[in-house]
Amino acid sequence: MMETYLAPLWISLRTVIVATAITFFLWIAAARWMTRYTGRLKSLIDAIFILPLVLPPTVVGLGLLLTFGKNGPIGQFLGLFDTTIVFTWWATVISAVTVAFPLMYMTARGAFEQVDTHVEDAARTLGASEWRLFWSVTMPMAWPGVAAATILSLARCLGEFGATLMLAGNIPGKTATIPVAIYFSIQEGDMNVALILVGIVLVIAFGSLAAMAYWKGKAYKARATMVNRENVE
Amino acid sequence: MLEVRVKRNLPGFKLDVAFSVDQEILAILGPSGSGKTMTLQCISGLIRPDEGYVNLNGKVLLDTSNKINLPARLRKVGFVFQNYALFPHLTVNQNIAYGIRHLDSNEINDRVAELLEKMNIPKLGERFPRQLSAGQQQRVAVARALAPEPEVLLLDEPFSALDSLVKERLQLELQVLHNFYRGIILFVTHDLTEGYKFSSKIAVFESGHIVQHDAKEKVITSPSNHTVARLVGFKNLMEGSVVKINRTAVTIDVPELGGNIKAIVPASTHLKINQRITVGVRPEYVQIKQQPGENTFYCTVDRIAEGVSSTNCYFHVNTVGVTRHYLMVILPRQDSDTLKEGQKRHLYLPPKHVVVITN
Incomplete structure (x- = not known):
């Protein structure tokens, strides 16, 4: 019984952590490259980076399916090594990265430009x-x-549904992340399972917000005491 | 010695300067937008000029004709930015140590402590930049730039962000800098008094060009042209033509003064009879006399602008001509207190302070 809740939780957590990390480093590479690149295609490349954010998730999912599917360019390449991405756990990661990257790219760019x-x-x-x-x-x-941008991407990874469903499907214990599991529980009329999964998502969401607030407050407090100590001297 | 030749073309602005500096302090003086900061950036390698050559003590830092362009990090050029640009997330100690982390930790600690001591901020090592006053931030910025022992130190408008009281104190303290710093110092400013106090030579910039580069005394006593004269405080500039030359004593006809004026010029000045020239007199050298005489003009007080320690008085010359010409005179408060607008006075322009500008 516990498996019903624990499996989606475990899949989601792994996906979120790996996808956020990949998004973060991809963004660093892209940001560093884009600040140096001054060519004519700059705004076009910018637009391509941000595109998945404005497209419907199903369109993104279809795009991924066409790229990573058996006949897609990357799918064919992976086929050479007898590997396939579609309907595996890695598909959840790829979907999450694809939708989270534009958010990271857009929100973090401002932070860099302000330095x-x-x-x-x-x-x-x-x-x-x-x-x-x-x-x-x-x-x-x-x-x-x-x-802030990283936490936003993390939230986006956790909530990813549309593209994941199309590329990774709903294979319990393998690709069914929490949002996907919630959707299918409701479809099957299993309201209790859905509500418990919703509860888990809420706990994770509040937990990360609280952790962020605590961490920020701590940093602030450390600085404040330092100032006071010096003023007394 | 630092040798600099840089050219840079931008829309609406052209930088084309060449100069060299010995082990000394050079003030780069000029109005904003004259290319002063850009020149420093070219020297430090932060921007690449279209064409240029920079040689520091025999080491070529930039030579566009031979495709040499050392990146900023390899040039060993100290740079103090106008806004100090300290690392906000690092302590003062870490800021100063940033450029010397190749040393071992004992050496780093010693060097940082030594610089804090020299810059007179020994107790601030653990603070963050935001906990410092502007004056303290500036000293940290200087210490940080000096830590890697650069052969040249570039200061970009170092005093512009400070209030006048702090400014005066820091100018005095920065003069101490060359007691322990043996390199070349280039110092950008738009303030003549600042440049004069702090440097041994002055290079005057004007829209991307150097219009004069001389010992500071020379720049303020014999400016090379009209622009420099105006920039270095010759408020009274008048057109005239040479009437008589008697070795170093020259008589000039100045219609705006309604008569002749005598000037003592350096022996090296070559003048011809009837040559068109400009004469300049600094307002602080004009004197009020009781009787008429040589170089003395009868003038009316037009306007008085009181200052704290001295007063600016504007006179107009009582000539028969149509246009009124104004003379500005700076008087000590004790002399100006009795002066009223509309009064008439004899103004004496001492010949040795009348400067002849030929172009």
């Missing part, structure tokens, strides 16, 4: 390589915005 270029230039004159500059200056300075 004072003089501060970055200062690091350069102090001998920092572009790599060190990025991790020691740009990233920490943009961190509040980047963290």
Whole structure:
């Protein structure tokens, strides 16, 4: 019986964590590349990155199916190694990344653009390589915005439904994430299961919001005490 | 020695400067938008000029004709930004240590402590930039730039963000800087007094070009042209033509003054009879005399603008001509207190302070 709830929870958690991590690093690569790229296609590439955000999830799902399916370009390539993505756990990850990436890309870009270029230039004159500059200056300075964008992407991964259903299907214990499981429970008239799964989602959502608030408050408190101590001296 | 030649073409602006600096402090003086900061950025490698050559103590940092362009991180050029650009998420100690992390930790600690001591902020090491005053931030920025022992230090408008009281104190303190810093210092400013106080030479920038580059005394006593003269405080500039030359004493006819004026010029000045020139007199050198005499003009007080320690008085010359010409005079408060608008006075322009500008 527990399996009914635990399996979707476990699948969702794994998907969310892996997909958010992939989204985060994909975004870093894209952001760094896009800040340097000044070619004519910049706005076109920008648009392509953001496209999945404005398309209906079913369209995104179909697009993924055509790309990763047996006859799709990536599907055919994977076929050479006897591997297939469609209707496997990895399909849930790919769907989640596809819809979360545009959100990450859009919301985190502002955080990067707000970093004072003089501060970055200062690091350069102090001998920092572009790599060190990025991790020691740009990233920490943009961190509040980047963290917010990451949490937003995480939420989007957790809530992903449409594209997941089309690419990963509903295979209990394998590809049925919480949102998918909720949908099929309701379809089968199993209201109790649906409600318990909803409860689990609410706990996760509130839990991450609370964790964020606590973490922020802690950072703030640490800084505040430091100021006070120095003022007393 | 630092040798700089840079050219950069932008829409509506052209930078084309060439100069060299010895182990000294050079002030780059000019109005905003004259290319001062851009020149510093070219030297430090933060922007690449279209054409250029930068050589620092024999090391070529940039040579576009030979495709050499060292990135900023390899140039060993210290840069203090106008807004100080400290790393907000790092403590003062970490800020200063940022450029020297290749040293071992004991050396880093020693160097940071030494710089804090020298910059007179020994107790601030654990603070974050937002907990510092603007003056303290500036000192941290200087310490951070000096930590990797750069061969040249570039300061971009270092005092523009400070209030006048802090500014004066910091200017004094920064003069101490070259007691322990042996490199070249380039210092950008739009304020003549600042540039004069802090430097040994001044390069005057005007819309992307250097119009004069000389010892600071020379720049303020014999500006090379009209623009420089205006920039360095010659409020009284008048057109005239040479009437008589007697070795270093030159007599010039200045219609705006309604007569002749005598000027003492350096022996190296080459002038011809009837040559059109500009004469300039700094307002603080004009004196009020009791009787008429040589270089003395009878004028009426037009307007008085009281300042805190001195007063700016605007006189107009009582000539028969149609156009009124104004002379600005800066008087100490004790002399100006009795002066009223509409009164007439004899103004004396001392010949050795009358400067002849030939172009």
